[in-house]
Amino acid sequence: MMAIINLLQYRVISVQGLEAEKFLQGQLTCDVNGLANGQSTLTAHCDPKGKMSSIFRLLRENAEQFYLIVRHSLLPSALDNLKKYAVFSKVVFSEQDWQIIGVLDKAKCGAISADFCVEIGQSERAILLNKHVQQIDFTGSIAQWELAEMQAGYPILSPESQNEFIPQALNLQCIEQAISFQKGCYIGQETVARAKYRGINKRAMFLLNTQTDDPVQLGSEIEMELENGWRKTGVILSAVHFEGILWLQVVMNNQFEASTKFRLSGSETRLNLVELPYRLS
Template sequence: MDWQKDFAVLDLASTDPKPELAIAPLTSWGAIAITGDDKKSYLQGQVTCDVVTLDAQSSTFGAHCDAKGKVWSVFRFFHHNGGYAMFQPKSLIEKELAELKKYAIFSKVEITESSDIALGVMGTQAQSFIDSMTDSDDDVRPVEGGSAIKIDAQRWLLLLTNTAAETLISSTQAVKVAESLWTLFDIQAGTPLLNAEQQIEHIPQALNVQAVDGISFSKGCYTGQETVARAKYRGMNKRALFIVEGNAAADIEHNAELERAVGENWRSAGKVLASYRFSDDKALALVVLPNNLDDDVQLRLKDQTDHMWTLSPLPYSLEDNE
């Protein structure tokens, strides 16, 4: 895939506007493909989202849990190539595949890691770019070589064959950027994320999956459902995913530890799931923290103690209004 060499890290300061149209190969992301006659019923008993009611024109967030309600994977779920796709970080897929396939032998379903290429289209012109590829106006659209999936007002995901991806890249006038810009959008959107180091550490609500409509509380039983329901109806969840902001003198280590001030002392608060450092050393991160922290709590990276961090507002509510 030599065409991927054309993409470069964007030199972006915190005050700079993002490109109006950019495209990035999402090399650390992948998808699990699910096909077969029993795909709908099988997945309905495995994941938090309502597979049965999802139409072919829409996508949804979802999570797959173990029997205790701890999360193996958080994903975006949609119809793709005659089956379903679960779009998620590649680092999750090995363990997630094994868990998802545990009982598949009893059903007519095939579950595999997709070989498709993921491309992220970003910017104020992302919508018009996708519109030029197809006459459809749906949020999930078949396109040449795969599917286009709307992420938000300024982002679309393309899941394509290698040939279709290469053809698209060779003809586009979009700014070709590295995946880090997609990460910045994810952080600013408060996107529920997980990494391999934190698999089976959190329940879905600690990753805000419920806040983005990734949990159905009316669909019936699925693996881990009892714990997920208890967290909602008995208020047992004590953590949530937050956006934090501050300064970083150096690149932020993968899975870096964030500390919070407790009086004159510092205590571990959580580990970073994703981060972005601007060229002017401003930085943003996603991290699971206790959900009862004061808005003005002081935070810092354990390995960069000279800079204070603070909570930044999420673009959605964590209040349970049901």
Template sequence: MTNWYQSHAFNRLPLSSDSALPALSVIALDNLSLITAIGQDTVPYLQGQLTCDLVSLEKTRSTLAAHCDAKGKVWSAIRLFHHNEGVAYVQPASVAEKQLAEIKKYAVFSKVEFALSEQILVGIAGEKADSAVESRFTGEGDVRTTQTGSAVRIDKNRWLLAMNADEADTLLTELGERATLSDSSLWTLLELRSAMPAIEEANISEFIPQSINLQALDAISFKKGCYTGQETVARAKYRGINKRAAYLLQGEAAEAPKAGDTFDRSVGENWRTGGTVLSGYRFEDGQALALVVLPNNLDDDSQFRLADTEALWQKVDLPYSLEDDA
């Protein structure tokens, strides 16, 4: 395990719910793990394991994807991209070892090697992030080659970098005092505001991909060939069996909601348990955000509360549509 993150002053930023974010931040992504896959069978092997269409993935693009079990339940939601001599993907560190063991289970029959990478993962975010990254790593598109790794655009003015420690040190030196260093909590906040789902250890094999909105994020190909869990995923689309979705909620909390926590929802004058937290963040003023899997037939005036608490939470508009265009 690298101690690179501990050798730099990555601290939690004291943000309130109305705080302006720094114009340029370098974020320690030690809460994520990088898995690499190399070998001539990498693409066909992963094509049969993941929900995305890796065959058509351009080298200048990244994609979200789900790795499912045979029943179509999600082991992990990943961000995948071409990287060095093969491909790589990032996911929460809490699921990395279990997910890696599962995805390489049948790789003995293919020419592909998986590894848990020791490269450094950092985020670059803020209104000056695009210019800071694009001035250092030339090329076109959302995935660019660095000296030792890759720079991957996640959103406008938000990048994920995977590189060796020496290159990461050089980047910090070049950015100097213009950049604020932050721990991974800032990345969690940015992921929440983008309503990007993550599967932590507490939620492994609990949800099908559509229950965490992956169809709305172009993470599922319904035109590719077979892959593990495809039957369930296709049935959810074409037969309407999925009854859940991930929603962004906001309210007061004594501490940040964490993966696996439960929410109650109002049904008339009563309350029912029925929400599972994917991720959460708490501001210094007590306001909090959470991405929560809930029934997808909620009333517009539904209210919510964390289990065993009284503070009421409300839905926040998602930054994308859950309507099925097909």
């Protein structure tokens, strides 16, 4: 469904300098060097243990100028973590007070004036960036954008889940160029590589929904039915209510029977497992 949405939940960080490319290549999970000018990809910044502190959309303008689109709730810690490793690099970070617009039908992007048009993978979504605020007739809600992200299998990281999961637990290996397993070292690379080549990651992100307006707590668990009753499992990564339906991204064990039943913890509200648009690997 076509919609133009004011993405107030995001901010833009400029990463600029002679060593911007080199610095980001040693920090992020994607292959920054292999990204073409004008191209973007989802990517993550990990701690030394390989747990994600932030998820960004990285936009490359050229080798000395990059932009990171990040959720506002993650911005302070995300910026601090980058700056911590940039002490001896020729790179400058600055938050940009830009207008960020989401379009749920990228074929319509040409009708909207923008300084940058950031296409999102093979989806119909796009993000438009304007250095100055323009008068735009917004036709959709933030919840509508978040739902489109979830249905596309794109993880929504919140402060409640920072430094809790490795990238593969949130399916980043399946999304765009978010993880490169061929590039050199970066923060947390050893853990990320070991999860792939030794098969140590046993978790993945799944999408579930149910008809309810009841609130849920991020970071809380859902329950799965076993022979002897219900047991808590997984962690709620994100939650969105839209038109009477609750949608959840849940990180849980990636091995379970297709017939397994799920419900909200401490409730009789059953959850439906929704198929993701990619195959887990």
